[in-house]
Amino acid sequence: MATGPVKRSFAPWEDPDAKAFIRFDNITKRFGEFTAVDDLSLDIYEREFFALLGPSGCGKTTLLRMLAGFEKPSEGRVFLDGHDITDVPPHRRPVNMMFQSYALFPHMSVEKNIAFGLKQDRMPKGEIADRVAEMLKLVKLEAFARRRPDQLSGGQRQRVALARSLAKRPKVLLLDEPLGALDKKLRGETQFELMDLQMELGLTFVIVTHDQEEAMTVSDRIAVMNEGRLVQVSTPAVIYETPGSRYVAGFIGDVNFLEATVVTAEDDRFELTSDKWATRIVATAGDHRAEPGETAWLSIRPEKMRISLDQPEDTSVNCVPGEVWDVAYLGDISIYHVKLDSGEIVKSSVTNLTRLVERPITWDDRVWLSWPRDAGVVLTR
Amino acid sequence: MNGFSTSRAGRLIVRLLPYAWLLVFFLLPFLIVFKISLSQVTLAIPPYMPTFDLVGGISGLMDSVRQLSFENYAFLFSDRLYVLSYLSSLQIAGISTLLVLMIGYPIAYGMARSPRAWRPTLLMLVILPFWTSFLIRVYAWIGILSREGLLNNFLMSTGIIDAPLTILSTNIAVYIGIVYSYLPFMVLPLYASLERMDESLLEAANDLGCPPPKTFWVITVPLSLPGIVAGCFLVFIPAVGEFVIPDLLGGSQTLMIGRTLWAEFFNNRDWPLSSAVAVILLLILVIPIMIFQNMQQRQQEKNS
Numbered sequence: 001m002a003t004g005p006v007k008r009s010f011a012p013w014e015d016p017d018a019k020a021f022i023r024f025d026n027i028t029k030r031f032g033e034f035t036a037v038d039d040l041s042l043d044i045y046e047r048e049f050f051a052l053l054g055p056s057g058c059g060k061t062t063l064l065r066m067l068a069g070f071e072k073p074s075e076g077r078v079f080l081d082g083h084d085i086t087d088v089p090p091h092r093r094p095v096n097m098m099f100q101s102y103a104l105f106p107h108m109s110v111e112k113n114i115a116f117g118l119k120q121d122r123m124p125k126g127e128i129a130d131r132v133a134e135m136l137k138l139v140k141l142e143a144f145a146r147r148r149p150d151q152l153s154g155g156q157r158q159r160v161a162l163a164r165s166l167a168k169r170p171k172v173l174l175l176d177e178p179l180g181a182l183d184k185k186l187r188g189e190t191q192f193e194l195m196d197l198q199m200e201l202g203l204t205f206v207i208v209t210h211d212q213e214e215a216m217t218v219s220d221r222i223a224v225m226n227e228g229r230l231v232q233v234s235t236p237a238v239i240y241e242t243p244g245s246r247y248v249a250g251f252i253g254d255v256n257f258l259e260a261t262v263v264t265a266e267d268d269r270f271e272l273t274s275d276k277w278a279t280r281i282v283a284t285a286g287d288h289r290a291e292p293g294e295t296a297w298l299s300i301r302p303e304k305m306r307i308s309l310d311q312p313e314d315t316s317v318n319c320v321p322g323e324v325w326d327v328a329y330l331g332d333i334s335i336y337h338v339k340l341d342s343g344e345i346v347k348s349s350v351t352n353l354t355r356l357v358e359r360p361i362t363w364d365d366r367v368w369l370s371w372p373r374d375a376g377v378v379l380t381r
Numbered sequence: 382m383n384g385f386s387t388s389r390a391g392r393l394i395v396r397l398l399p400y401a402w403l404l405v406f407f408l409l410p411f412l413i414v415f416k417i418s419l420s421q422v423t424l425a426i427p428p429y430m431p432t433f434d435l436v437g438g439i440s441g442l443m444d445s446v447r448q449l450s451f452e453n454y455a456f457l458f459s460d461r462l463y464v465l466s467y468l469s470s471l472q473i474a475g476i477s478t479l480l481v482l483m484i485g486y487p488i489a490y491g492m493a494r495s496p497r498a499w500r501p502t503l504l505m506l507v508i509l510p511f512w513t514s515f516l517i518r519v520y521a522w523i524g525i526l527s528r529e530g531l532l533n534n535f536l537m538s539t540g541i542i543d544a545p546l547t548i549l550s551t552n553i554a555v556y557i558g559i560v561y562s563y564l565p566f567m568v569l570p571l572y573a574s575l576e577r578m579d580e581s582l583l584e585a586a587n588d589l590g591c592p593p594p595k596t597f598w599v600i601t602v603p604l605s606l607p608g609i610v611a612g613c614f615l616v617f618i619p620a621v622g623e624f625v626i627p628d629l630l631g632g633s634q635t636l637m638i639g640r641t642l643w644a645e646f647f648n649n650r651d652w653p654l655s656s657a658v659a660v661i662l663l664l665i666l667v668i669p670i671m672i673f674q675n676m677q678q679r680q681q682e683k684n685s
Contacts (some may be wrong), residue, residue, distance in 0.1 A: 068584075068588055069587075069588075070584055070587075070588075089587070089592075090584070090587040090588050091587045091588070091589075091590050091591055091592050091593075092590075095588075096588055096589065097584075097585070097588045099581050099584070099585055100581075101579060101581050103579065103581040103582050103584065103585035104585075105582060105585070105586075105600060106582075106604065107603045107604060116586070116589050116591070117589030117590050120589055120590035120591045121590055164589070165588075165589075168589065168590070
């Protein structure tokens, strides 16, 4: 079982000696002419909560289904805990899946649904009853044991599906858009429950989702996928703060891109210029493939752009003027759409720290946007 | 204006329509048949008495009612022919239903799992035989099954058999005829229930350690049970009373209640007795179905 708060220092992917628990080795999957997964290799470690994130059709579900055994890779091998499981049929894999549709057996009670997998293993009756009771307690559905799935709410069904897929204590739990059918509030609560459960049980979870917020909340690492390939695999914080490409930056969270020309690209100093602005753009992080003279983008999150009515003292670095084009008041934050003098529209978000109803900055105000050197990332792709 | 009242009247008519239909086309004819079954045979037109009319006034009508009796029913059960006919019909219909289920299930399953684009065509092919007359299709089987028929010719030309098989005019021909004719009635409800089934249920069962053949028995079959029940009723009920198939394909030893009824009605012109045969047949079929539906309803209430 879990040994206390191992989570904080949990980063086996940084340990060169750590052995992969799940390994996708040069996997390609074709459906007729369509290539769903394209020569993909990926290591997932034991006890990791791993998210596959991407738009629909990016191959994330195919990858998950290959782990469950429902799809066979056209090329490449899949390993689990050191064993090649590529040719093992789904019913012999120590892996269980929670389906997007939940796939609860409609002709069986909650109890029987949860016991189904245990019965297949010919577990003694008494043990099955104990395990079912334990699972029902885990998902807080003790009172609903004898109900049938059609007599449950969506949230309850989701819990039954979770209990059923955990009942056999699989080595890996696969979750295919597990919270997609829940409303936003319930989804948020369930995300935290999933995290707690994963830590408590000490299992490896692989989740497929198209919801970037969900992936950020629950997972240790995220693999961002596009068109059958991995675009970036890293922790939520790294993906958010140091995206490797404009695709990743745009897929996770809100972002502004300022297009300019590279002047210098050194280890921790990137400088861009453009005729559009009087200011120089300087950043401490970026893509080392950047070459002077080529086009690049400063990727910067709206919350890292300071907006002010007064002109800052130094406007020569990271400072552009503009006009407020639109204001979105969301309660906790306000988002300003600023039309720069160069024509681009840039977003800046401000946390509303006071209860002022009249915001000091409003439509058509002349404003200055500025940001520190370590706020943005220079991207070349 | 009076939109409210017309819509209410409209709704009432819609609700009463099926009852009115059943009353006019089922209950009234049934009562007439039932009344005839209580009458006695006579040489007249119609060939039974008493007939109800108001010529003799109320007392005459009461007189007529007093002449009705259950004699025909008593006779029916005293003669082995009728009892044997019923039992043999139930047996032939029962075995045929099982055969149709065994052949129809794989067909329906294959259709439900075929690519979505093919399904309308496959469905069409199942219904296609209805475009020719039932009678012609059964006649065609005579040409296939007779001693000089297509089947025997084929088997002899390929050297599988030396002498022609006698299939026509046996119970085997009757089974073939019933299975062929009623197959669509089994396939359609089965297809409907299998096609609705969520394929991820099968994957979930596999995922939980259930191998595919077992998954079929513990997931697919229970979930298609409504289709199985509907299909079996649709085949069994008409097959019990079937007349054309045993008459054309069966032999003299093929005993089925439809044939007995026909002989009683047209050859012996004994309308009262044949009406009694029909009434008993109806009871034999309706009572088990009612018990079954009652049981199902109770099962559902228990679950909820």
